Amino acid sequence: MQKLLRLDLLFALALFSLGPVWGSAHAQVRSGSEIKIGLGAPLSGPNASIGAQFKTGAELAIEEINAAGGLRGQKITLVAGDDMSRAEQGLNIANKFKTEGVKFVIGHYNSTLSMQLSQEVYEPAGMVMITPASTNPYLTERGLSNVFRLCGREDQQGLVAANYILANHADAKIAIVHDKSAYGKGLADDVRKAMNAKGQIEVLYEGLTAGEKDFSPLVARIKASGAQMLFWGGLQTEGAILVRQMREQGLTTQMMGGDGFASAEIASLAGAAAEGVMMILPPDPSRHPAGLPLLKRLEAKKLSPEANIFYAYASLQVLKQAADAAQSLDPALVSKAMHSGITFDTMIGRFAFNQKGDRKDEDFAVYIWKKGSDGKFSFFER
DSSP states (O other): OHHHHHHHHHHHHHHHHTHHHHOOSSOOOOTTOEEEEEEEEOOSSTTHHHHHHHHHHHHHHHHHHHHTTOBTTBEEEEEEEEOTTOHHHHHHHHHHHHHTTOOEEEEOSSHHHHHHHIIIIITTTTOEEEESSOOOGGGGSSOOSSEEESSOOHHHHHHHHHHHHHHHOTTSOEEEEEOSSHHHHHHHHHHHHHHHHTTOOOSEEEEOOTTOOOOHHHHHHHHHHTOSEEEEESOHHHHHHHHHHHHHTTOOOEEEEOGGGOSTHHHHHHGGGGTTOEEEESOOGGGSGGGHHHHHHHHHTTOOOOHHHHHHHHHHHHHHHHHHHHTSOOHHHHHHHHHTTOOEEETTEEEOBOTTSOBSSOOOEEEEEEEOTTSOEEEEEO
């Protein structure tokens, strides 16, 4: 027995000595070790196309991170939760994440959910939330330590939209319509506030109900107002239907929206009415030099390079770099690293966060939907 024990010990030492040979230049994922990262997004319902972009970006990023050794040596497992863009479902998803031991969440899409869930679930549970797309300014104005966003804020976006309207449509009658959501109304109000401050008063200010399909009465009011330009605060579904019905009733009113219009659904839902619709967006990440590797991967998979894919991917890059800087997977230490002012190098460019959790350098540009050389509708920087 003693002889067998000595042989076992020698064998174990031999295996230990071979460790570096089995390794590589990259860190190795520890066997059986995993970390769960939550993805909160609308994977079904009217905003499912956006949720699909989130999921694609997160999956591609995780695939690359795991291949390079994981997150601090632990394999990332994605826990995808379908919030359906609904408060009750979102709360169920957030609590599911907490129960399953998720410490980091990529999401959500809708500002309403991001604000509610970060306040009610993620902050109390010590979970870090990185949203690729929620733009409501209030999200980062509440003093929460664990909330970050990669996109710009509505007040920044609204100011750019208002300045463009005043510079290019100074004598036009302006209508403002929103979908009553935290995102849509917030953006519409920011545009309205910036316009009013410079003496431009809208001829119509209306809210519609998300989910409706017939906007004939609203179109009639827009027509009666004589509006030559309409700013839309809301998402792609209702916005696309509204512009299509406007054109069907003979209105040539120029339409402009925010990042909620950045979806291929605009072309499919609005059809030819998509021509000329404008949007205020951050610079197209698919055209950023840093995004070229991801662009090539998407092309190889025959996937459209939608902006939210890049932002979701970048969210994982931020998380990895912050964990490496903190040398820890403790959410409090990772959050501290993100607030420290370090620069993150991502598929959407280089940036740092301020103490609120907003990017320090976010900017916006004007885009317009039109037919490309392939005959298909897409949006191009103006």
